[in-house]
Amino acid sequence: MASTFFRRIAKATPVSFAGEPRSTFGAIAAVTGGISYLYYYNSPNLAHLEEVKVEGSPKVALNPDKWIEFKLQDTARVSHNTHLFRFSFDPAAKLGLDIASCIITRAPIGQDAEGKTKYVVRPYTPISDPDSKGYFDLLIKVYPEGKMSQHFATLKSGDVVEVKGPIEKLRYSPNMKKHIGMIAGGTGITPMLQVIEAILKNTDDNTQVSLLYANVSPDDILLKQKLDFLAASHPNLKIFYTVDNPSKNWKGGSGYISKDMVVKGLPGPSDDTLILVCGPPGMMKHISGDKAKDRSQGELTGLLKEAGYTEEMVYKF
Incomplete structure (x- = not known):
């Protein structure tokens, strides 16, 4: 059961979890847009943190070639359908995450006809600072x-999740670039926050x-207080919100992201501009087109192509 303090942290994100120094959060954890479920059979490549120490190098928790078990420390509810999860590991180690990259998680979903374990595998982006030691957070x-x-x-607290990574997405x-524009939908905010935090803390x-x-x-x-805090304290960050179903007192935009929003809210086409896009498939199709079947960037279509x-x-997460 999460403590009262932990629940409060999930809603007011400029401060950190109980027992940790005060710091802003990193990127929000979320499924990377458009990746389908992948099923893997039982693998011998399961290791623990102490197996991946490298002599003479900083100790890192992640291993791109082995599944590592991480223990759940605590959880908290952030919204009606979103939860925050903190996983712990050796406090002397760093996670080993690069900007911008994600981790791969897997969970057993039963057995096949031969009795081998099947897994569902999904990518997530940790929200915690990549330099944090001993823990990482997923939203x-x-x-x-x-x-x-x-x-x-x-x-439940004490349960473990198998993780592999990091998987590099965009090498930031x-x-x-002089100006980076971002379009995010729902949990597609996570890789954006990872890049935003890297920029603002440097x-x-x-x-x-x-x-x-x-x-x-x-x-x-998700984490609107966090985003507003960052924008208020950093003049090089501008944020515009839009929602499908605005409330009575809503002061942001209404409806889907439009060409007018893109033209007014993002930097114009230029060799010194990069636009990042991440969201559900329908939004991706509307804004930029989805990735190709082989997960390469694919053809640019949608509003961004119309806008020049x-x-x-453009980079599609």
């Missing part, structure tokens, strides 16, 4: 038919960031 939306998210919802480097990074964030309702905006951006100016 996960629980879907009624979501095999992995339903598994997470049943976890400071000042790689005083030598002068990148300007503009975010368009779409959700069903104001109550579905090229494939070199």
